[in-house]
Amino acid sequence: QKEVEQNSGPLSVPEGAIAxxxxxxxxxxxxxxxxxxxxxxxxxxxxxxxxxxxxxxxxRFTAQLNKASQYVSLLIRDSQPxxxxxxxxxxxxxxxxxxxxxxxxxxxxxx
Amino acid sequence: EAQVTQNPRYLITxxxxxxTVTCSQNMNHEYMSWYRQDPGLGLRQxxxxxxVEVTDKGDVPEGYKVSRKEKRxxxxxxxxxxxxxTSLYFCASSFAGxxxxxxxxxxxxxxxx
Numbered sequence: 412q413k414e415v416e417q418n419s420g421p422l423s424v425p426e427g428a429i430a431x432x433x434x435x436x437x438x439x440x441x442x443x444x445x446x447x448x449x450x451x452x453x454x455x456x457x458x459x460x461x462x463x464x465x466x467x468x469x470x471r472f473t474a475q476l477n478k479a480s481q482y483v484s485l486l487i488r489d490s491q492p493x494x495x496x497x498x499x500x501x502x503x504x505x506x507x508x509x510x511x512x513x514x515x516x517x518x519x520x521x522x
Numbered sequence: 523e524a525q526v527t528q529n530p531r532y533l534i535t536x537x538x539x540x541x542t543v544t545c546s547q548n549m550n551h552e553y554m555s556w557y558r559q560d561p562g563l564g565l566r567q568x569x570x571x572x573x574v575e576v577t578d579k580g581d582v583p584e585g586y587k588v589s590r591k592e593k594r595x596x597x598x599x600x601x602x603x604x605x606x607x608t609s610l611y612f613c614a615s616s617f618a619g620x621x622x623x624x625x626x627x628x629x630x631x632x633x634x635x
Contacts (some may be wrong), residue, residue, distance in 0.1 A: 422535055443621060447623070454627060454629050458628070459560055460622075460623055499564070499565065506552040506556040506572070506578070507553070507557065507619055508570045508572050508618075508621075509567065509578070509580065510623075510624060511567065512557075512565035512567075514563065514564035515564060
């Protein structure tokens with residue numbers, strides 16, 4: 412079992428709809444959870460951080476964390492073509508500086 | 523401008539020829555890390571550092587060395603590169619503690635022939 416698992420996609424969502432991205436992790440001791448966006452040929456960019464159960468909203472993005480189910484999700488409301496990218500889920504393992512990434516979900520927003 | 527700077531951006535080298543990829547950050551971050559990214563395998567952590575002179579192995583440290591003599595610099599050394607180290611490498615840095623995600627450099631595409 413991978414430490415951080417994501418569906419590789421591609422996930423195709425119409426413009427203006429809600430995109431839902433999911434991630435599960437294996438280490439119950441993980442305390443920090445991140446979502447990164449990576450455009451093709453570019454470096455990963457941090458878009459959301461969450462550490463407590465529940466929802467955290469930032470603009471069109473909402474991160475959801477359920478530690479009991481070891482599940483993290485990212486919702487993107489009013490999806491735009493510019494949201495088309497690979498989304499990487501990341502969690503810490505032990506140390507705050509040891510961050511493990513999932514393989515990413517490729518999201519495509521169709522006009 | 524706050525940034526993580528890696529050099530070179532592209533490098534083609536031959537098997538066994540020692541090389542160093544430099545990384546520097548100007549944000550006074552305590553944490554620094556190296557990742558490699560390969561198709562189908564995602565980002566894998568090679569080494570990380572919590573502060574000057576404090577480093578630890580990530581998930582794929584074999585064939586790599588690092589040092590952290592200054593807070594701003596964290597070079598990645600390949601003593602004897604092999605073709606299986608052909609990859610896209612990212613340096614990243616962050617403030618200490620949980621909740622500060624890594625800021626990534628632009629990447630170094632390394633090809634070992």
